[in-house]
Structures are given as C-alpha cells and as structure tokens.
Amino acid sequence: xxxxxxxxxxxxxxxxxxxxxxxxxxxxxxxxxxxxxxxxxxxxxxxxxxxxxxxxxxxxxxxxxxxxxxxxxxxxxxxxxxxxxxxxxxxxxxxxxxxxxxxxxxxxxxxxxxxxxxxxxxxxxxxxx
Numbered sequence: 001x002x003x004x005x006x007x008x009x010x011x012x013x014x015x016x017x018x019x020x021x022x023x024x025x026x027x028x029x030x031x032x033x034x035x036x037x038x039x040x041x042x043x044x045x046x047x048x049x050x051x052x053x054x055x056x057x058x059x060x061x062x063x064x065x066x067x068x069x070x071x072x073x074x075x076x077x078x079x080x081x082x083x084x085x086x087x088x089x090x091x092x093x094x095x096x097x098x099x100x101x102x103x104x105x106x107x108x109x110x111x112x113x114x115x116x117x118x119x120x121x122x123x124x125x126x127x128x129x
C-alpha cells in the first residue's frame with residue numbers, strides 16, 4: 001500500500017480538498033508554494049501514463065475546478081500543473097499557484113508550513129470549490 005493509498009484510506013491525516021469515486025485531492029505538506037495540491041487516482045498505479053485512458057482524461061476534469069479555486073484563493077498568475085512521478089510510486093499530478101515557470105522547479109527547497117498555515121490554505125481553496 002502506497003503512502004497516497006494510506007492518505008486516501010484515512011490512515012494518514014491530510015488536508016483534503018476534494019474526492020470522488022476515482023480521485024482524491026489534498027494539500028502537499030511540503031509545498032513548493034502555499035496552496036500546492038496533489039491529485040491522485042484511488043487506483044494504485046506507479047507510472048502516470050500507465051493509468052487507463054478514462055483515468056487520464058478524468059483526472060484533468062477532476063482537477064479543473066480545484067485549479068480554478070487555487071487561482072482565486074492565492075495571488076498568482078495561474079495554477080501550474082506538473083507530473084513528475086519520482087517522489088511517491090503512485091501516479092499523481094501537482095497543482096501549484098505560479099507566477100513563473102521557476103515556481104514549478106522541484107529542485108528548490110520545499111516550504112515548511114505550520115499545521116495552522118496548511119489548514120488556512122485548505123480553507124481558502126475550499127471557499128472557492
């Protein structure tokens with residue numbers, strides 16, 4: 001069972017933003033920028049492009065309202081999207097409020113936000129969902 005499957009199952013607490021039968025979205029607790037969100041399929045699959053086609057298109061449709069909420073909740077140029085797939089062996093995409101492409105640089109140090117700041121970011125996004 002992957003780390004993300006444990007989060008989906010509620011075995012590990014998370015700052016959940018949205019969920020349906022196929023997908024789960026929650027805040028990254030080590031974000032590139034405040035509001036950085038992970039969208040994961042409930043199906044365990046390591047490589048993003050090994051997901052069945054309905055999951056590939058479904059994941060973007062699921063992520064769209066979350067991305068729009070992030071854009072409204074945070075002062076940013078837009079919500080960037082990235083698929084890296086190296087950190088956790090469970091397909092996922094990153095939604096990050098960005099002002100430039102450098103804001104999606106995963107080699108930069110991650111933020112260390114307090115639980116209170118993470119909760120506040122969750123509430124800001126949920127206000128627009």
